[in-house]
Amino acid sequence: MEALLPYIINGISAGGQYALIAIGYTMVYGILRLINFAHGDVFMVAGLIMVYTTTSMPLYISIPIVLVCTVVLGFVIERVAYKPLRSAPRMSLMISAIGVSYLIQNLAFYITGGLPKPVLNPIPWVSDTITIFGALTKRVTLITPILTLVLVFVLVYLIKNTKIGMGMRAASKDFETAQLMGVKINSVISFTFIVGSFLAAVGSILYFTNYPSVAITSGSLPGLRAFIAAVFGGIGSIPGAVVGAFIIGLCEELIKGLGYSTFSDAFTFALLIVVLCVKPTGLFGEKVTDKV
Amino acid sequence: MIRNNEKRKETILGIFLLLLLLAVMTFIDAKLPSYHIAIKVIKKASVYALVAVSMNLLNGFTGLFSLGQAGFMLLGAYTYAVLSIPVGKRAGVYQYFDGGWIQFSIPEFFSEHLGETFGLNMGIIIALLLGGLVAAFFAYLIGLPVLRLKSDYLAIATLGFAEILRAFFQWKKLGPLTNGSNLLKSYPDFGSATGYIVLIGIFIALIVLLVNSTYGRAFKAIRDDEIAAEAMGINLAKHKRMAFIISSFFAGIGGGMLAMYMGTLQALSFKSTMTYEILLVVVMGGIGSITGSVITSFLYIASMEWLLRGLDSGTFLGINAPGLFKNGFRMAVVSLIIMVVVLFFSKGIMGDREFSVKGLIRLFGGKKAKENAGGDGNV
Incomplete structure (x- = not known):
C-alpha cells in the first residue's frame, strides 16, 4: 500500500486531466455523432502555446493567451472542417477529423522544428514539490482533481440552466427536431467546441506542468485515453466521461505501479473493446435503438 | 458478337x-542503380498501393470503417522478418536475447534446395504469404467481437487493437521472438523493383477479381444498405468477416513488403498515424475505386519522397527560401492539400469509378467505342 500510494495520487491527477479532455469528446459526439480525432491535437497545441508564452511573458498574460488561442483553434476547426460537411455521410466527417489531426501535427512539426519543446518555466506555485502521507508529488497533482470537479459542476450547471445549454441538450437528443424548434444549431455547435477546447486547454496546462516536454505527438495518446474514458462512461454523458476518466487514470497508474508499464495503454484499449462488446452504451449512456 | x-x-x-x-x-x-530514388519510389509506392487497395476493400467496398491497418501490417512485417533472417545473422540481431527462439530461415532453406536466386525469391514470397496468413488469423480472432460494432465504434476498436498489438510486440518477455523494442534487420529483399511490381500486381489483380465476383457484389450490397442486403439473403456476419480477413491478409503481406523495403523493422513505426496516412491516400484516390487507390499511392509517394523534397531542404522549383522551406514544410503542404481534397473534392481523383481500357479507347478517339460504351458508368 505504501509503495502504491504515489501511483494512486498520480492516477487521480491523471484522471482529472483525462476528464477535462474527455468532456470535449463526449459533448461533440453527443451532438454531431463525430469522434473528434483532432481534439487530442488541440490539447497538444495548447501545451505548445503554453511553452512558448510562459518563456516570454508573465503568467497573468500567458495563461489567458493559452486559453483564448485554444478556444479560437477549436472554433476555427469546427467552422472550416466540420461545418461544410454537416449533411455529408458520417464517414466523411470522421475522415475530415482525421485529416485535421494530421494537418495540425504536421503544422506543429513545421513550426516547432520537430523537436520536443522542453517545459522550461512551469507555473511556479503549483509545480512545487510537496509531501502527502509520505509520498513526494507536485502540488498540481492535488489541484487537478479539485479544479476538474469545480469546472465540471459549473459546466453541468450551464447545461442544465442556460438557454444555450438547453439548446445543446435538445441538439443531442434529436438534431433535426431541434433545428425545427428554432434552436440555432450552428451557434450551439460552436459553443460546444469552444467549451470543449477551453477545458482541453485547462487540462493541457495542468498536464504539461507535470511533464518535462511537449512533443507534436504528445496529444494523441492522452486524447485516445480520454476518448476511451468518454466511451467507458457512456458517450454523450458528462458525468459518465468524468467517472470513466478517473477510473482509467487510476487503472493506468496502478498497472504502472505493479510493474507492467508496457501494458498500461494495452489495458486501456482492452477495456474499451470489452465495454464496446458488453455494454456499448457505457456506464451512464442512454440506450439507442436502431431504426430502419 | x-x-x-x-x-x-x-x-x-x-x-x-x-x-x-x-x-x-x-x-x-x-x-538505374538500386539506390536510385526512382527505384525506391516505385518500391514504396507499390507497397502503399497494395495496403491502400486492401483498406479500400474494407472501407470502400464493404463499408466497414476499420482503422486497424497498421496493426495487421505490423503482424505481417514481423512474421516476414522473424521467419527470414538468415540463421548465421540471428546471433547478431537478437544480441540481447541469445539469438532468439527461432533458428531457421525460410528463404535460406529454399535457396539451399532450389538454387540461389529462384529459391531465395520463392522463400521470400512464402514468408510474405505466411505473414499475410498470420494477419488473417488475427483478423479472424479480432473480428469475432469487433465486427458486431457499428461505424465509429468499429473504427475505435480496431484502432485499439492495433495499439495493443504494438505494445505487445515491444514486450520484453516476447523478446526472443520479436527482439523487444530493438530493431530487426538483415532479412533478404528482392533487390529489384520489378519483383515488387509483379508480386503486388498479382495481389491487386486477385482483389479486383474478388470485388467483381458474387462476393464482391455482396460486399457492395452490405455497404449500400445492410438491412436490404440481409433481406436479399446475404449473410451479414459471414461476409463482413470475410472482407475483414481478406483485407487483413493483404495488409499483412503489404506490411511484410514494407519491412522488406525499409530494411529494418521496429514496432514503433506502425503507429496509428500510418493508418491515417493510408486512409487519406484511399480517400484522395476515391473511396471504392481500386485504380484510384493505386494511382494516388504512386502520386503520393512520388511527391512525398521525391518531387516535393525541395520543400524541406530549402530550394523548390528554383526558388531558394531556406527560411520558409525548412524541415517539415513538405508534410504541412501535403496535409493542406489532403484537407482541401477532403473538404471540396470529397470524391477524390476517381470517385467510385475505375480506370479502364474502355475509357482509354474512348479518350483517344474511336467513335464506335463511344457509342457502345454509353451509359455504363465506367470512364
Missing part, C-alpha cells in the same frame, strides 16, 4: 499495356 469482339479487343489491349509496363519496369531496373 460485336460485344464479344469489343471485349476481346479490350482484353488484348489491357494485356498489352500491362506487358508494356512490365517492360518499362525491367528497363528502369536494368538502367
Whole structure:
C-alpha cells in the first residue's frame, strides 16, 4: 500500500486531466455523432502555446493567451472542417477529423522544428514539490482533481440552466427536431467546441506542468485515453466521461505501479473493446435503438 | 458478337499495356542503380498501393470503417522478418536475447534446395504469404467481437487493437521472438523493383477479381444498405468477416513488403498515424475505386519522397527560401492539400469509378467505342 500510494495520487491527477479532455469528446459526439480525432491535437497545441508564452511573458498574460488561442483553434476547426460537411455521410466527417489531426501535427512539426519543446518555466506555485502521507508529488497533482470537479459542476450547471445549454441538450437528443424548434444549431455547435477546447486547454496546462516536454505527438495518446474514458462512461454523458476518466487514470497508474508499464495503454484499449462488446452504451449512456 | 469482339479487343489491349509496363519496369531496373530514388519510389509506392487497395476493400467496398491497418501490417512485417533472417545473422540481431527462439530461415532453406536466386525469391514470397496468413488469423480472432460494432465504434476498436498489438510486440518477455523494442534487420529483399511490381500486381489483380465476383457484389450490397442486403439473403456476419480477413491478409503481406523495403523493422513505426496516412491516400484516390487507390499511392509517394523534397531542404522549383522551406514544410503542404481534397473534392481523383481500357479507347478517339460504351458508368 505504501509503495502504491504515489501511483494512486498520480492516477487521480491523471484522471482529472483525462476528464477535462474527455468532456470535449463526449459533448461533440453527443451532438454531431463525430469522434473528434483532432481534439487530442488541440490539447497538444495548447501545451505548445503554453511553452512558448510562459518563456516570454508573465503568467497573468500567458495563461489567458493559452486559453483564448485554444478556444479560437477549436472554433476555427469546427467552422472550416466540420461545418461544410454537416449533411455529408458520417464517414466523411470522421475522415475530415482525421485529416485535421494530421494537418495540425504536421503544422506543429513545421513550426516547432520537430523537436520536443522542453517545459522550461512551469507555473511556479503549483509545480512545487510537496509531501502527502509520505509520498513526494507536485502540488498540481492535488489541484487537478479539485479544479476538474469545480469546472465540471459549473459546466453541468450551464447545461442544465442556460438557454444555450438547453439548446445543446435538445441538439443531442434529436438534431433535426431541434433545428425545427428554432434552436440555432450552428451557434450551439460552436459553443460546444469552444467549451470543449477551453477545458482541453485547462487540462493541457495542468498536464504539461507535470511533464518535462511537449512533443507534436504528445496529444494523441492522452486524447485516445480520454476518448476511451468518454466511451467507458457512456458517450454523450458528462458525468459518465468524468467517472470513466478517473477510473482509467487510476487503472493506468496502478498497472504502472505493479510493474507492467508496457501494458498500461494495452489495458486501456482492452477495456474499451470489452465495454464496446458488453455494454456499448457505457456506464451512464442512454440506450439507442436502431431504426430502419 | 460485336460485344464479344469489343471485349476481346479490350482484353488484348489491357494485356498489352500491362506487358508494356512490365517492360518499362525491367528497363528502369536494368538502367538505374538500386539506390536510385526512382527505384525506391516505385518500391514504396507499390507497397502503399497494395495496403491502400486492401483498406479500400474494407472501407470502400464493404463499408466497414476499420482503422486497424497498421496493426495487421505490423503482424505481417514481423512474421516476414522473424521467419527470414538468415540463421548465421540471428546471433547478431537478437544480441540481447541469445539469438532468439527461432533458428531457421525460410528463404535460406529454399535457396539451399532450389538454387540461389529462384529459391531465395520463392522463400521470400512464402514468408510474405505466411505473414499475410498470420494477419488473417488475427483478423479472424479480432473480428469475432469487433465486427458486431457499428461505424465509429468499429473504427475505435480496431484502432485499439492495433495499439495493443504494438505494445505487445515491444514486450520484453516476447523478446526472443520479436527482439523487444530493438530493431530487426538483415532479412533478404528482392533487390529489384520489378519483383515488387509483379508480386503486388498479382495481389491487386486477385482483389479486383474478388470485388467483381458474387462476393464482391455482396460486399457492395452490405455497404449500400445492410438491412436490404440481409433481406436479399446475404449473410451479414459471414461476409463482413470475410472482407475483414481478406483485407487483413493483404495488409499483412503489404506490411511484410514494407519491412522488406525499409530494411529494418521496429514496432514503433506502425503507429496509428500510418493508418491515417493510408486512409487519406484511399480517400484522395476515391473511396471504392481500386485504380484510384493505386494511382494516388504512386502520386503520393512520388511527391512525398521525391518531387516535393525541395520543400524541406530549402530550394523548390528554383526558388531558394531556406527560411520558409525548412524541415517539415513538405508534410504541412501535403496535409493542406489532403484537407482541401477532403473538404471540396470529397470524391477524390476517381470517385467510385475505375480506370479502364474502355475509357482509354474512348479518350483517344474511336467513335464506335463511344457509342457502345454509353451509359455504363465506367470512364
